[in-house]
Amino acid sequence: MVDVKVALEKCTGCRHCFDVCPVAVFVMHPREEFPKVADDPEIAAKFHFRAEKSVAENGSACILCNACLYECEGSCITIWDDEGNTYQSTYK
Ligand code: SF4
Numbered sequence: 001m002v003d004v005k006v007a008l009e010k011c012t013g014c015r016h017c018f019d020v021c022p023v024a025v026f027v028m029h030p031r032e033e034f035p036k037v038a039d040d041p042e043i044a045a046k047f048h049f050r051a052e053k054s055v056a057e058n059g060s061a062c063i064l065c066n067a068c069l070y071e072c073e074g075s076c077i078t079i080w081d082d083e084g085n086t087y088q089s090t091y092k
Pocket residue numbers: 004020021022023024025061062063064065066067068069079
């Protein structure tokens with residue numbers, strides 16, 4: 001089964017994944033729901049952390065279109081396909 005995960009410490013809450021995903025894999029949550037997650041300093045040096053974080057709640061619906069991987073500014077999305085191959089965000 002295809003699965004999708006977001007590394008929350010790197011997620012800036014930019015909403016790009018939420019906006020581009022054609023099958024609504026991602027759900028935005030208030031930052032306050034993750035008090036134990038520390039924002040990644042390397043990502044913070046490049047991008048502004050917003051008031052939300054993205055959770056891949058419907059990963060099994062992913063059709064591997066790759067749109068989120070191109071748009072994720074935190075480079076924090078990983079996707080596993082049926083054969084166990086992994087795909088990472090490539091945004092720089
Ligand atoms: S690769 Fe999957 S999770 Fe990412 S935008 Fe496409 S369908 Fe959505």
